[in-house]
Amino acid sequence: MILTVTPNPAVDHTIRFDEPLTTDVVHRTDDAVFTAGGKGINVAKYTSALGVDATASGFLGGHFGRLIQDRLDAADVAADFVPIDTNTRLNTTVVASDGEYKLNHNGPHIDADEVDQLVSTVRANDPETLHIGGSLPPGMPLSAIDRLADAGDWRTAIDTGGETLTKLEADYFICKPNESELADATGRSVETVDEAIEAAEALREYGYEYVLASLGGDGAVLVGPDGAFSAPALDVEVVDTVGAGDALLSGFLAGRGREMSDVDSLRLGVRTAAHIVSVAGTHSSDLGQVLSSDVPVEILAEH
Numbered sequence: 001m002i003l004t005v006t007p008n009p010a011v012d013h014t015i016r017f018d019e020p021l022t023t024d025v026v027h028r029t030d031d032a033v034f035t036a037g038g039k040g041i042n043v044a045k046y047t048s049a050l051g052v053d054a055t056a057s058g059f060l061g062g063h064f065g066r067l068i069q070d071r072l073d074a075a076d077v078a079a080d081f082v083p084i085d086t087n088t089r090l091n092t093t094v095v096a097s098d099g100e101y102k103l104n105h106n107g108p109h110i111d112a113d114e115v116d117q118l119v120s121t122v123r124a125n126d127p128e129t130l131h132i133g134g135s136l137p138p139g140m141p142l143s144a145i146d147r148l149a150d151a152g153d154w155r156t157a158i159d160t161g162g163e164t165l166t167k168l169e170a171d172y173f174i175c176k177p178n179e180s181e182l183a184d185a186t187g188r189s190v191e192t193v194d195e196a197i198e199a200a201e202a203l204r205e206y207g208y209e210y211v212l213a214s215l216g217g218d219g220a221v222l223v224g225p226d227g228a229f230s231a232p233a234l235d236v237e238v239v240d241t242v243g244a245g246d247a248l249l250s251g252f253l254a255g256r257g258r259e260m261s262d263v264d265s266l267r268l269g270v271r272t273a274a275h276i277v278s279v280a281g282t283h284s285s286d287l288g289q290v291l292s293s294d295v296p297v298e299i300l301a302e303h
Ligand SMILES: Nc1ncnc2c1ncn2[C@@H]1O[C@H](COP(=O)(O)OP(=O)(O)OP(=O)(O)O)[C@@H](O)[C@H]1O
Pocket: 177, 178, 179, 213, 214, 215, 216, 217, 218, 219, 220, 232, 233, 234, 235, 236, 238, 241, 242, 243, 244, 245, 246, 248, 269, 270, 273, 274, 277
């Protein structure tokens, strides 16, 4: 079972305009979706849709917290959240003709007692794989991530931002930086696939068995005990990229959970990400179809 922890969940508001954004103008559109989000929640939605037993956890509160819980219930995604008194955040992605604008709120304050409750919730679920994803809400220290990773006998996947990846102290199964997070974490230039592989190899030294780096439209690289592999992205029509990195990691985790090889798990990750960038927001209702997809994903063994 995969338990995902989202310390800072969000309702994702994804709103689209056909024109570029300008100041002092009221832009209007009919095209807006609200989805249950935050990186761990996305991973629970996606891995469930890929046939893996998954439960979402973290902190939820207020109206937006209820909306997230309702959406997870409707999608049949198991959930075990620590309730908080303050309101879960709303994040907005504006997709306009001049690009994507990502506007994220810092989220509600979390106190030490709530962190203790989260550790107990994770222990009670006793997953095979723990996934911890997204930003830390104000008040939650980075050491809480190591505490969650070390609280039991599970392997931990982490996606908590570039600057945190070299500061964590526990041993981790996998981390999933994107290009800029990989550059931030290692202080290296990450402009090419070769540079991404070198940086991912350097990051592995900090205690990650695998580094799965997402490179946007340039695909992904996986560096692990059996070497380095790269996969180009699939050529799909991109609606928006909200949750694309979560989809890549979910496909990889679901593949490993289904006892696939590393490269086939990477292929499933790339197919899952291609599906998610081609739908609005993080809708996962049709995601199961990628399990039977025969769209080829070319994998290059790099070393
Ligand atoms: N333009 C694109 N075309 C096809 N696939 C894409 C495109 N952009 C992203 N992807 C797929 O999604 C994966 C993750 O993308 P990206 O590196 O943008 O993640 P991210 O920055 O973590 O995204 P987010 O934070 O929005 O979840 C890529 O490895 C790729 O497989």
